[in-house]
Amino acid sequence: MARKRQQGTFEDLIDIAAMLPWWAGVFIALISYFVLHHYATAEIVQPTSVAQLGANVSSQLGKMLATFGQYLIPLASIIGAGVSAFGRHKRNALLAVVQKGSSVSILDDMSWQEFEMLVGEAFRRGGYTVTETGGGGADGGVDLVLHKDSEKFLVQCKQWKAFKVGVTTIRELYGVMAAGGATGGFVVTSGVFTQEAKAFAEGRNIDLIDGAELKEIIREVRPSTFPPEVTPHVTTAASAVQSCPNCGSPMVRRIAKQGANTGKAFWGCSNYPQCRGIVAID
Structure with a gap:
């Protein structure tokens, strides 16, 4: 089996910036450039004695790192800001598509990545702080970590077109919740849950959200770009x-x-x- 290529520092910086709001990435790019540029262009006092050699070597090394960093860190931050802005646009678009759609099957037409982005955006608009772990893959692991009022919740997304979500998935999440000190958890699927899964979730602070309920939740959370519908008051x-x-x-x-x-x-x-x-x- 081919081993996944490890990311370099530059790619890690891009990933970190992409997790932030786009404007935060731009802000970091500007600040990091001016700070590092100051150190990169600063004059280093030459040593006049052997005792000063160690400090001089450290200063030279710091200046060299600042010389490269003044360009690499801002560049990574700008790229990450672009990724963040694109992701925000895509999340809004996914939310709008589901809100306008009339069938639950629209969730089945998404890739698992799009489904996780949609679920994360729905929770974000529900008042949660959302961290996308990006490590779940097509089927496995905790996909989202939510925080609200100092409490932590774990979310597992199951974008399955043909299968019911069984009790094994709920058991696994419950174990991760206990190990991670989470207050509660959510399992979200585009399909349905088995009766065994529903029974196990009862009383364990695990909420099961099927495709029909997810679509209802998304319809209740309208994007700010949508004008509110005017309905007669009854x-x-x-x-x-x-x-x-x-x-x-x-x-x-x-x-x-x-x-x-x-x-x-x-x-x-x-x-x-x-x-x-x-x-x-x-």
């Missing part, structure tokens, strides 16, 4: 519920996926899973 018992009785956060309409109320609509707290407040819709 005062009903259901629409009167606007805030969570537990924490006061806005509530969103959801459909029960399991249990005795499967298929019925209810109001769920938008701060889920931190708050699990619900209100029935009569």
Whole structure:
């Protein structure tokens, strides 16, 4: 089996910059150039005694590194900023495509990389700080690490076109959660989950999001570039519920996926899973 080529320092710098907002990469490029350029052009005092040779060698080495670094670090930062900007544009485009689509099958047409980007953007717009690990591959590992209110959540994405997600995947995530000290976890799939998987997730703070629910979540989180839809205001018992009785956060309409109320609509707290407040819709 061919061994994966290891990245060099320059590529690592690009990856780090790509994880930041694009403007942060540009800022780092400017600051690093001016700071390193100052050291690269500074005069080095020649030693006048043997005791000063060590300090002189260190200064020469530092100047040499600054000479190369004043160009390499800004260049890597600019390239990373471009990658970040492109990624942001692509995430927005994926979100818009799914929001406009009328079928859940649109998720199956994505590559696994696009699916992970879409899921990450949905969580990001839900108020989480999202770190894309990039190490999951087409099938395996934790794909996203979420942080919100000092709590950590792990996300595993399963973009499977033909298979149900079984209990093995849920068990693996639960083990990683325990080892990593995560508060909770999410398994997100474009398909569905087996009954065994649903049963195991119960009571373990693992939320299972299937394709239909993911599409519903994405529709609730509209991009800022989309003008809000104007709908007539209808005062009903259901629409009167606007805030969570537990924490006061806005509530969103959801459909029960399991249990005795499967298929019925209810109001769920938008701060889920931190708050699990619900209100029935009569």
